[in-house]
Amino acid sequence: MRSDPATSAAPLRGLGGPLRSSEPVRSSPAPSAAALLLEEAADLLVVHLDFAAALRTCERAWQGLAEEPAGASLEVKCSLCVVGIQALAEMDRWREVLSWVLQYYQIPEKLPPKVLELCVLLYSKMQEPGAMLDAVSTWLRDPDNQGLPEYRTLAELHLQRVLFPLGCLSEAEELVVGSAAFSEEQRLEALQAISVARQQQKHRHSGSEEAQKLNQEGPSTHKFLSLLTLLRQLWDSAVSHFFSLPFRRSFLAALLLCLLVVRFDPASPHSLPFLYKLAQIFHRIREAVSSLCQLPLHD
Numbered sequence: 001m002r003s004d005p006a007t008s009a010a011p012l013r014g015l016g017g018p019l020r021s022s023e024p025v026r027s028s029p030a031p032s033a034a035a036l037l038l039e040e041a042a043d044l045l046v047v048h049l050d051f052a053a054a055l056r057t058c059e060r061a062w063q064g065l066a067e068e069p070a071g072a073s074l075e076v077k078c079s080l081c082v083v084g085i086q087a088l089a090e091m092d093r094w095r096e097v098l099s100w101v102l103q104y105y106q107i108p109e110k111l112p113p114k115v116l117e118l119c120v121l122l123y124s125k126m127q128e129p130g131a132m133l134d135a136v137s138t139w140l141r142d143p144d145n146q147g148l149p150e151y152r153t154l155a156e157l158h159l160q161r162v163l164f165p166l167g168c169l170s171e172a173e174e175l176v177v178g179s180a181a182f183s184e185e186q187r188l189e190a191l192q193a194i195s196v197a198r199q200q201q202k203h204r205h206s207g208s209e210e211a212q213k214l215n216q217e218g219p220s221t222h223k224f225l226s227l228l229t230l231l232r233q234l235w236d237s238a239v240s241h242f243f244s245l246p247f248r249r250s251f252l253a254a255l256l257l258c259l260l261v262v263r264f265d266p267a268s269p270h271s272l273p274f275l276y277k278l279a280q281i282f283h284r285i286r287e288a289v290s291s292l293c294q295l296p297l298h299d
Contacts, residue, residue, distance in 0.1 A: 034076050037061035041083045045090075055087040062104055077104070078112040085118055094126055098135060108135040109142040113150035117157060124161040132162055140175070152181035159190065169198050 041057035044050045058080045065073060065080075081101050088097050098119055105111050111119075116139055123131045136158045139145055155175060163172040176182055176190040 032073060034061045034065045034073055037064070038076055038079055038083065041080070045083055045087055051087040051090040055084055058084040078114055081112070081115045082118060085122065089122060094122055097122060098131060108138045109145065111139060113148060113154055117154060120157050120161055129162045129165050133166065136162060155179055155181045164197060167201060169194050169201065
């Protein structure tokens with residue numbers, strides 16, 4: 001049985017009526033030159049690991065996009081930035097990332113949220129969050145960006161990865177209080193974290209002041225210890241010189257001195273106790289000096 005032409009053409013009416021053999025088949029629009037270059041750059045980056053060639057391909061694609069309207073191919077532009085950022089990072093040229101993307105967007109306020117987030121994560125990972133401080137702050141203050149769904153994510157990222165590590169607690173408090181992106185619970189948690197960070201900052205500041213005082217007192221303490229060491233060396237030298245003489249010779253010299261000064265007769269029985277006591281005194285002096293020389297000098 002022959003089918004009804006009207007019935008067979010019914011499924012195609014939603015595409016603009018019955019399809020005739022004389023009409024060309026409709027196809028999706030061909031990708032732009034920038035999109036083709038984006039695909040090539042991604043292939044060079046991921047498959048061939050040719051990072052320099054991937055970056056050059058992205059720059060060629062951007063030159064072609066400069067001739068298109070400003071609002072055209074926004075997704076392609078953002079993707080080109082992502083590939084270019086990854087290529088720069090792989091070549092250890094991550095410090096050039098922010099200036100590289102800004103040469104195409106001119107001002108930070110126009111950066112796509114995805115590109116800005118990638119930049120913050122990169123500089124934070126490389127422990128250089130200060131490079132993104134002005135750019136992110138400017139982006140967050142722009143009224144056109146405050147209505148974007150990604151605004152809250154970027155505000156939290158700026159708080160955790162930039163402001164807190166840099167110790168910019170006043171700017172963090174201003175962002176939390178003045179931004180409508182945070183809920184009441186998030187605002188309270190952020191303010192509590194800021195308070196804890198401020199107390200830690202005060203403790204570090206007081207600790208640095210004490211260390212500075214110790215450093216200032218250091219030279220005088222060092223001079224005092226040096227003086228004690230010098231006196232100890234002089235005392236050791238004098239004692240060693242004194243005991244370098246035989247003890248009997250020293251005792252004989254002291255005895256002769258006493259004979260000359262006191263003028264008593266050593267043969268007299270009354271002089272024996274005095275000579276005995278004099279020997280004991282010399283013996284005690286020698287023991288005391290020996291024990292004193294063995295004492296360590298405390299720092």
